[in-house]
Amino acid sequence: MNAFEKKSIRIGVTFLSCGIIANFIPALYVYFAYGIIPPLSDLLKIWGVALAGFGITYVVQPTAFYTMMGVAGSYIGWLSGNCADIRIPAITMAQKASGYEAATPEGDVMATIGVAVSTFVSIFIISTFTYLGGEVINNLPPFIKAGFRYLMPSLFGAVYMQLCLKHLKSGFITIVLAAGAAFLLKSFLHVHIIWLSLVCIAIGIVVTRMVEYKKQ
Numbered sequence: 001m002n003a004f005e006k007k008s009i010r011i012g013v014t015f016l017s018c019g020i021i022a023n024f025i026p027a028l029y030v031y032f033a034y035g036i037i038p039p040l041s042d043l044l045k046i047w048g049v050a051l052a053g054f055g056i057t058y059v060v061q062p063t064a065f066y067t068m069m070g071v072a073g074s075y076i077g078w079l080s081g082n083c084a085d086i087r088i089p090a091i092t093m094a095q096k097a098s099g100y101e102a103a104t105p106e107g108d109v110m111a112t113i114g115v116a117v118s119t120f121v122s123i124f125i126i127s128t129f130t131y132l133g134g135e136v137i138n139n140l141p142p143f144i145k146a147g148f149r150y151l152m153p154s155l156f157g158a159v160y161m162q163l164c165l166k167h168l169k170s171g172f173i174t175i176v177l178a179a180g181a182a183f184l185l186k187s188f189l190h191v192h193i194i195w196l197s198l199v200c201i202a203i204g205i206v207v208t209r210m211v212e213y214k215k216q
Contacts, residue, residue, distance in 0.1 A: 002105075005072075008072040008075060009075075011075070056195065056198055057197075060197065060198055061083060061084060065087075068103075069087065069115065073115040082122065085152070088159060089158070094111065095111065095114070160175070170204075173207045173211070185199065
């Protein structure tokens with residue numbers, strides 16, 4: 001571990017700890033100012049729902065994204081959020097524009113820059129559309145608003161193609177096997193979508209490892 005990573009961990013742990021504490025400030029304010037607090041049973045139920053819905057991603061996403069985000073990028077990304085939707089595409093474009101590969105010292109620096117810039121852009125856009133976006137969207141034609149449902153598939157498809165072009169064989173085999181496995185598990189075993197994501201990631205890891213091993 002180099003000096004940059006050690007310093008990133010020290011700063012990252014400090015700010016993430018502050019972020020965790022800050023999350024409780026609104027709830028504590030409502031409690032102390034107005035005496036309002038949900039029953040413990042309700043809090044545990046909500047926590048259980050969140051754990052069931054996102055528990056797997058707490059492990060899967062940091063593990064899957066770490067090689068692209070690096071140490072500093074991971075701390076910034078998980079503090080600001082939206083890693084899969086916004087940070088990873090920003091990192092991919094930053095590394096592509098600079099010509100550096102992920103999981104290299106130079107790639108980690110570009111990942112950090114990509115995450116940081118995307119965070120500032122996100123804050124600006126969210127702040128702007130918080131005030132203006134609602135009125136604009138409400139006045140859009142229905143066929144345009146209907147197209148918003150395809151934003152996420154389009155985004156992930158674009159990121160997949162960016163990475164697939166670098167490793168065409170691995171990308172092609174992975175998408176075929178993952179699509180087949182997802183269809184079978186969802187149609188016949190009715191597996192939850194969270195577990196489908198885990199299976200697809202595992203398939204990608206295994207396929208890439210096998211393809212790279214045969215090149216040696």
